[in-house]
Amino acid sequence: MLILPLMLAIPAPVVDDAEAGIRAAMESSAAGWSAGDMPRFLAVYADDAVFVTKDGVVRGKAAIAARYDKSYGTDATKRGTLLFRMMGFRRIDAAHQMLWARWILDYPGGKQSSGMTSLLFERQRGGWKILSDHSS
Numbered sequence: 001m002l003i004l005p006l007m008l009a010i011p012a013p014v015v016d017d018a019e020a021g022i023r024a025a026m027e028s029s030a031a032g033w034s035a036g037d038m039p040r041f042l043a044v045y046a047d048d049a050v051f052v053t054k055d056g057v058v059r060g061k062a063a064i065a066a067r068y069d070k071s072y073g074t075d076a077t078k079r080g081t082l083l084f085r086m087m088g089f090r091r092i093d094a095a096h097q098m099l100w101a102r103w104i105l106d107y108p109g110g111k112q113s114s115g116m117t118s119l120l121f122e123r124q125r126g127g128w129k130i131l132s133d134h135s136s
Contacts, residue, residue: 018097019089021128022121026084026101033082038065041082046122046129054136064133080105080113087116095123096131103135 025044032040042065051058051067058064072079083104090098099121104114117135121128 018091018121018123018128021123022089022097022099023086025121025128026086026099030082030084033079036079038068042068044128044130045133046124046131049130050132052132052134080107084117092120097121097123097128 029041029044032038032043042061045061045064047061048059049061049064051064053067058067083106085102085104087100087102089100092098097120099117099119101117101119102114103117104112106112115136117133119130119134120132122131
């Protein structure tokens with residue numbers, strides 16, 4: 001009689017792809033900004049996103065787009081090159097994540113500005129989308 005060892009299928013650890021998906025969305029958004037492609041930059045925002053600014057609350061992706069257009073347009077000297085440095089993630093639930101990051105804008109001529117952002121993401125059909133953006 002031949003006895004074969006019993007091979008138990010051990011499931012691979014479940015890897016939460018939230019961080020990777022959010023990082024990819026943020027990298028694409030930054031690349032869009034830097035290229036002057038505002039639709040690509042804004043693709044990370046949900047249609048009903050809220051953007052909290054020092055001047056108040058901007059509601060909806062269209063209003064957020066109008067605010068950016070008014071402030072920056074497509075002039076590279078105003079827009080600069082955008083980079084996000086991820087500072088931390090926190091899982092809220094299976095469909096929601098928080099991200100804290102530093103945004104950095106490098107302008108022609110060596111000028112740089114930066115600040116912090118806290119972003120609430122929701123996993124939607126089109127990927128991870130920002131529901132709430134509070135940047136300073």
